[in-house]
Amino acid sequence: MRVLLLGFGNVGRQFCEMLSVKANFLKANYGLEVCVVGVATRHRGSVCAANGLxxxxxxxxxxxxxRVDVWEQPYSVGQSVDELLESCDYDVLVECTSPNIETGEPAADYIRKALRGKHHVATSNKGPLLFHFHELTEIAAVNGVYFLYEGTVMAGTPLFSLARCGLAGSRIRRFEGIINSTTNYMLTLIAAGSSFDEAVRDAQRRGYAEVDPTLDVDGWDAAAKVIIVAQAILGMPVVGFRSVAVEGIRGITPYMMDDARRRGVCIKLVARASLDEEPSISVKPEAVPFSHPLASVEGINNGALLLSDTIGEISIIGPGAGARETASALLRDLIAIEMGGKVLER
Known part of the structure; x- marks a missing residue:
């Protein structure tokens, strides 16, 4: 399998490290031999080689x-992403550039070009799916290639493959989840007595929160992710980003957490998507009973509950952040592409 890799940040590097460490395992268990034929970055150059890097x-x-472009012949350096997409001989585009949740570009355009060229795509970038999910899946279907995105929500925890494969034959009508690791970590600290500001600073020190934590603490990152879930798992039509009812966690205090605990509940930032009565999507802090599966989701873990028409409720909990975890999702997408078959098609 010949791979063109866009993005060589934390996720891209971890992806390449996994390919190196697991090469023998992948070949022995899945018959998968991955050859990286090109790498492109935004500011550190590009390189490609017909026989692999x-x-x-x-x-x-x-x-x-x-940099990635300090190579001599027979390696070719300096091409733009568009040039690599057109001239590089590859089977799968692995796209892990930084997300743009204003337009989804330019990553969406890279994915379009790859799919139209009859190349499979695996991405960890939520931006293109947020704005162009239905368009991109249609382009993939028309061209007979796979478009997979396991790492876009819940990092390495296999949410989409659970819905696609584990619940094949089921109609999923409701989703509720904790899908932003930063706010979940902060709420865990606030429950232990930290103020909101203290929780922000701690999350920033640990690399869980950006210098400007607005997208996380005001609920917009979770909103972007639940829109993807609503379209990919529940089959909702196009959803406008700003049309979702969103409330963040800025007003949550230790007193509120203590009061909730005394009432037998805990406060979590819950993202919901439902087809009950009429389609609805929301993100807001909620009082979750201790008996609920999401009540046990602490720290940077994420959790999701799916309601299907076949087996009722099923929940999944696991890491919701981390470069290695996200890279593992990309690797699973490659394995799924290699194995092929109807199991990938809902």
Whole structure:
């Protein structure tokens, strides 16, 4: 399998490290041999090679120089992403650039070009799915290729493959989840007595929150993710980002958490999507009973509950953040593409 990789940040590097460490395992268990034929970055150059790049050498060179384009013949350097998409001989585009949740571009355009060129795509970038999910899945279907996105929501926890494969034959009518790790970690701290500001600073020190934590603490990251879930799992039509009812966690205090605990509930930022009566999507802090599966989701973990028409409720809890976890989702998408078959088609 020949891979063109867009993005060589934390996720891209972890993805390449996994390919190196697991090469023998992938071949023995799935018959999968991955050859990275090109890498492109926003600010650190690009490189491609018809016969593949030495992944370990690529990682070492980038670590030492901060660039991916310090290679001589027979390696080709300096091409733009568009040039690589058109000229590189690849089977799968692995797209893990930084998300743009204003338009989904330019990543959406990269994905369009790859799909129209009859290349499979695996992405961890939620931006293109937020704005162009139905368009991109239609392009993939028309061209007979796979478009997979396991790492876009809940990082390495297999939400979409659970719905697609584990619940094949089921109609999923409701989703509720804790799908933003930053706010869940902060709420865990606030429940232990930290103020909101203290929780923000702690999350920033640990790398869970950005310098500007607005998208997380005001609920917009969770809103973006639940829109993807609503379209990909529940089959909702196009959903406008700003049309979702969103409330963040800025007003949550230790007193509120203590009061909730005395009432036998805990406060969580819950994202919901439902087809009951009429389609609805929301993100807001909710009082979750201790008996509810999501009540046990602490720290940077995420959790989701799906209601299907076959087996009722099923829940899943696991890591919701982390470069390694997200890279593992990309790797699973490659395995799914390699295995192929109707199991990938809902």
């Amino acid at each position: 030495p992944v370990e050498g690529l990682l070492k060179t980038e670590e030492e120089t901060g």
